[in-house]
Amino acid sequence: MQRYSGFSLVKHALSHHENWQRHWRNPTPKKRYDVIIVGGGGHGLATAYYLAKEFGVTNVAVVEKGWLGGGNTARNTTIVRSNYLWDEAAQLYNHSLDLWKGLSQDLNYNVMFSQRGVLNLAHTLQDMRDVQRRVNANRLNGIDSEVVTPEQIKEIEPALDTSKRARYPIMGASWQKSAGVARHDAVAWGFARGADALGVDLLQNTEVTGFKIRDGQIHGVHTNRGDIEAQTVGCVAAGNSGVLAKMAGIKLPLESHPLQALVSEPLKPILNTVTMSNHVHGYVSQSDKGDLVIGAGIDGYLGYGQRGSYPTIEHTLQAIVEMFPMFSRVRMNRQWGGIVDTCPDACPILSKTQVKGLYFNCGWGTGGFKATPGSGHVFAASLAKGEMHPIAAPFSIDRFHTGALIDEHGAAGVAH
Amino acid sequence: MFHIFCPYCQEYREEEEFHPSGQAHIERPAEPASVSDEAWGDYLFLRDNPRGIHHEMWVHRLGCRKFFNITRDTASYEILETYRMGEQPSITAASAEVRREQGVQTADGGWQTVGARPENSRLNEETPS
Ligand SMILES: Cc1cc2nc3c(=O)[nH]c(=O)nc-3n(C[C@H](O)[C@H](O)[C@H](O)COP(=O)(O)OP(=O)(O)OC[C@H]3O[C@@H](n4cnc5c(N)ncnc54)[C@H](O)[C@@H]3O)c2cc1C
Ligand SMILES: [Zn+2]
Numbered sequence: 001m002q003r004y005s006g007f008s009l010v011k012h013a014l015s016h017h018e019n020w021q022r023h024w025r026n027p028t029p030k031k032r033y034d035v036i037i038v039g040g041g042g043h044g045l046a047t048a049y050y051l052a053k054e055f056g057v058t059n060v061a062v063v064e065k066g067w068l069g070g071g072n073t074a075r076n077t078t079i080v081r082s083n084y085l086w087d088e089a090a091q092l093y094n095h096s097l098d099l100w101k102g103l104s105q106d107l108n109y110n111v112m113f114s115q116r117g118v119l120n121l122a123h124t125l126q127d128m129r130d131v132q133r134r135v136n137a138n139r140l141n142g143i144d145s146e147v148v149t150p151e152q153i154k155e156i157e158p159a160l161d162t163s164k165r166a167r168y169p170i171m172g173a174s175w176q177k178s179a180g181v182a183r184h185d186a187v188a189w190g191f192a193r194g195a196d197a198l199g200v201d202l203l204q205n206t207e208v209t210g211f212k213i214r215d216g217q218i219h220g221v222h223t224n225r226g227d228i229e230a231q232t233v234g235c236v237a238a239g240n241s242g243v244l245a246k247m248a249g250i251k252l253p254l255e256s257h258p259l260q261a262l263v264s265e266p267l268k269p270i271l272n273t274v275t276m277s278n279h280v281h282g283y284v285s286q287s288d289k290g291d292l293v294i295g296a297g298i299d300g301y302l303g304y305g306q307r308g309s310y311p312t313i314e315h316t317l318q319a320i321v322e323m324f325p326m327f328s329r330v331r332m333n334r335q336w337g338g339i340v341d342t343c344p345d346a347c348p349i350l351s352k353t354q355v356k357g358l359y360f361n362c363g364w365g366t367g368g369f370k371a372t373p374g375s376g377h378v379f380a381a382s383l384a385k386g387e388m389h390p391i392a393a394p395f396s397i398d399r400f401h402t403g404a405l406i407d408e409h410g411a412a413g414v415a416h
Numbered sequence: 417m418f419h420i421f422c423p424y425c426q427e428y429r430e431e432e433e434f435h436p437s438g439q440a441h442i443e444r445p446a447e448p449a450s451v452s453d454e455a456w457g458d459y460l461f462l463r464d465n466p467r468g469i470h471h472e473m474w475v476h477r478l479g480c481r482k483f484f485n486i487t488r489d490t491a492s493y494e495i496l497e498t499y500r501m502g503e504q505p506s507i508t509a510a511s512a513e514v515r516r517e518q519g520v521q522t523a524d525g526g527w528q529t530v531g532a533r534p535e536n537s538r539l540n541e542e543t544p545s
Contacts (some may be wrong), residue, residue: 066431252465
């Protein structure tokens with residue numbers, strides 16, 4: 001792998017940047033691998049990368065039905081934060097945040113991680129109590145959350161309507177300064193390039209159509225390009241996890257919903273941070289290109305069509321204009337949908353299954369982008385050792401029978 | 417935007433009058449105290465979540481405020497029928513007019529996005545890095 005550096009930039013300038021190396025190979029599938037990862041989104045690619053880099057498992061294939069990072073990884077609104085309520089979730093997302101901090105260096109790939117902070121607004125007394133409770137819980141877990149007043153909010157984000165005239169006046173907010181945004185495509189490409197360089201085969205346009213299961217043990221997958229064998233298979237397929245699970249005779253507590261996002265025409269810099277509101281129900285940040293990046297809630301019905309319905313777009317923009325009246329005449333450039341796998345307790349599933357050697361990493365729903373490096377890291381550790389990593393263990397699928405749910409509906413709030 | 421026929425109002429109305437309420441035909445165990453933790457957990461949390469034909473409950477929230485059922489294709493979003501509570505669907509995944517395309521059940525008129533396709537085969541051509 002050619003390393004990227006200031007020097008390589010100058011060197012390639014001499015040949016008009018026409019001789020840069022391809023990011024990854026397009027290999028022909030081998031007959032068998034030690035580990036197969038199903039799903040070439042950020043989480044799957046991160047899993048493969050850490051398997052090869054940290055756990056010495058390099059005979060790995062990532063099987064992706066479309067192109068790398070074309071699923072939710074390319075469709076999210078890139079918010080990264082770790083201010084979750086319960087210890088288990090806080091540990092998982094904080095582990096991820098720690099990895100984010102060194103990710104560009106580690107991958108030798110600029111993921112444009114920008115710690116510009118996240119505001120979670122409170123508009124009612126109950127919102128304020130929830131904010132205070134969550135901030136206190138965060139601080140006990142070493143997360144840099146604080147409660148801020150409307151005056152402090154005005155200083156952080158002057159464009160926000162913090163006046164008493166608002167329909168839902170802002171009473172305060174939680175503020176996580178170390179949170180922020182990252183470039184989602186670069187995350188997928190950086191992990192893919194890193195994994196490829198360590199010998200991982202990235203198989204695109206290769207769809208898993210069934211599993212080879214004998215005597216309760218996984219032996220590989222069927223694909224449109226033939227059978228591929230492995231004794232360990234990790235499924236990381238986001239919205240399509242339930243479809244895959246069904247092929248293995250497993251039922252998951254997931255529902256797949258469309259989640260939409262929009263970007264506006266590019267504007268001059270106006271937003272400093274990420275602002276989210278559960279109550280008014282919308283969130284917005286500004287990308288480095290200048291477009292407002294906007295999202296809100298899921299479409300309430302099940303859907304796999306990667307598009308949502310118009311009423312949801314309208315509600316989303318109503319919320320944004322309520323928070324930022326000055327955006328009322330900004331024009332939207334693009335709108336799209338991704339299919340998110342929502343879980344009853346708004347926490348993911350990282351788990352073994354009743355089929356030996358078959359693992360699932362799913363249920364990240366509306367908020368898994370922030371967890372990409374952490375999820376990949378603990379899932380890789382689990383696949384390599386055959387035992388769930390301690391951070392992953394509480395997210396076992398058993399919790400829906402034991403009742404040990406990890407309810408993060410408050411922290412997951414407005415979908416993000 | 418869905419245009420939904422309410423089987424009680426006997427009229428097509430816009431999606432915004434309605435609210436989806438999840439999978440239909442789920443039966444609450446008659447004696448909750450006597451079922452196992454597994455059975456109770458499955459009842460509360462496990463859902464079919466199919467990519468294809470789905471029977472789901474909706475409520476005509478801003479209309480007659482009655483619950484009813486819809487059979488819908490979750491890949492094409494096409495509504496295949498609506499029917500009252502207590503009735504059974506006439507179109508199911510096993511119906512004759514439902515076909516399977518790349519693992520997805522679609523009834524006629526279906527439209528969908530799926531994964532691996534012949535026109536993307538360039539992604540399978542071997543290249544060095
Ligand atoms: C509009 C929107 C906004 C969001 N905003 C945020 C946010 O601000 N912050 C945040 O943290 N999260 C956000 N999320 C959630 C986040 O995008 C996801 O949780 C995360 O990207 C999931 O990553 P993944 O790698 O598991 O999934 P994906 O990137 O979807 O990867 C799954 C891959 O599996 C492949 N696959 C599926 N079935 C098969 C098969 N049978 N064979 C082979 N391959 C298969 C798919 O093609 C896909 O590429 C948002 C999501 C959406 C849709
Ligand atoms: Zn009605």
